[in-house]
Amino acid sequence: MTTSPALSLDSAEPSSASIDREVAPIVLEGLTKRFSEDVLAVDELDLSIEHGQVCGLLGPNGAGKTTVLRMLLGLIHPTSGTAYLFGHRMRPSHPILSRVGALVEGPAFIPHLSGMQNLELYWRAGGGDLQEWNVSEALEVAGLGKAIQRKVRTYSKGMTQRLAIAQSLLNTPELLVLDEPTVGLDPEEMREVRELVRRVAEGGATVLLSSHILAEVEQVCSHAAVMDRGRLVASGSVADLTASASSVYLEVDDLEQAVSVLNSLPGVQRVTREAPGLAVQLDGMERKALVTALVHAGVGVETVTSRHRLEDAFFEMLGEEPS
Numbered sequence: 001m002t003t004s005p006a007l008s009l010d011s012a013e014p015s016s017a018s019i020d021r022e023v024a025p026i027v028l029e030g031l032t033k034r035f036s037e038d039v040l041a042v043d044e045l046d047l048s049i050e051h052g053q054v055c056g057l058l059g060p061n062g063a064g065k066t067t068v069l070r071m072l073l074g075l076i077h078p079t080s081g082t083a084y085l086f087g088h089r090m091r092p093s094h095p096i097l098s099r100v101g102a103l104v105e106g107p108a109f110i111p112h113l114s115g116m117q118n119l120e121l122y123w124r125a126g127g128g129d130l131q132e133w134n135v136s137e138a139l140e141v142a143g144l145g146k147a148i149q150r151k152v153r154t155y156s157k158g159m160t161q162r163l164a165i166a167q168s169l170l171n172t173p174e175l176l177v178l179d180e181p182t183v184g185l186d187p188e189e190m191r192e193v194r195e196l197v198r199r200v201a202e203g204g205a206t207v208l209l210s211s212h213i214l215a216e217v218e219q220v221c222s223h224a225a226v227m228d229r230g231r232l233v234a235s236g237s238v239a240d241l242t243a244s245a246s247s248v249y250l251e252v253d254d255l256e257q258a259v260s261v262l263n264s265l266p267g268v269q270r271v272t273r274e275a276p277g278l279a280v281q282l283d284g285m286e287r288k289a290l291v292t293a294l295v296h297a298g299v300g301v302e303t304v305t306s307r308h309r310l311e312d313a314f315f316e317m318l319g320e321e322p323s
Contacts (some may be wrong), residue, residue, distance in 0.1 A: 158189025
């Protein structure tokens with residue numbers, strides 16, 4: 001799904017030119033969605049995303065991420081609470097969507113048409129004038145090259161995803177909303193999409209992307225919001241979130257003995273094997289005290305490296321251990 005490039009303006013609404021551009025692109029207040037008595041998908045979510053941020057909406061499958069994005073874009077109604085885009089209370093087909101590009105729940109193209117023909121058809125279907133579309137810049141960001149003239153049925157998944165993002169950029173959006181943009185892609189295709197998102201952000205757009213791939217968010221996002229079971233667990237800059245989780249990587253001469261010693265220390269929260277060494281999640285214990293305890297137990301420490309990873313912070317927030 002992508003937002004329509006052209007919308008009929010409601011005369012009761014101000015034009016985009018009159019909107020205060022200092023207002024946060026996204027503000028969610030008490031946003032709640034209940035599908036049935038037993039299914040509470042989003043539970044009183046409060047979140048603000050400022051201009052220029054690349055924010056990752058994180059959470060395990062079923063956390064409510066896609067539901068949040070659909071309410072934000074007016075695709076479904078919240079049970080309660082409010083979603084604001086650029087200071088405007090969201091409702092279906094709101095004219096403020098002309099400032100938004102979105103890719104939610106996967107791209108859909110006509111396979112026997114070329115990439116360019118699909119883009120043109122999409123733009124015209126929304127009532128857009130080809131003299132006004134941002135196709136050159138969108139294609140430059142997407143990096144499809146001559147492949148834009150090939151039929152879409154010949155595209156790889158990564159190329160299809162890049163075409164979909166190009167489509168979402170045709171209206172030169174100030175805000176780009178992406179739902180799991182790298183799902184189903186191979187590592188090289190994932191890298192290409194990450195680079196594409198970086199280029200969009202460098203162009204000045206605010207980006208909100210949902211993902212359950214922690215490494216992806218850590219590489220491309222400046223900020224993150226963590227959801228679990230429909231609720232917001234934490235939000236902030238990636239640097240601040242990762243700083244809250246302290247871990248070390250160790251390489252030792254006796255793995256079994258090291259694991260035994262580490263598991264007995266009150267300042268160690270979790271020990272995970274990461275060949276050829278061990279990842280140790282600390283809970284108030286200093287690195288030098290950890291090394292001292294191992295040495296006193298007769299374990300030789302060959303390498304010790306401090307690190308702060310979003311993965312460590314994420315599982316610490318959820319109270320879970322990584323699989």
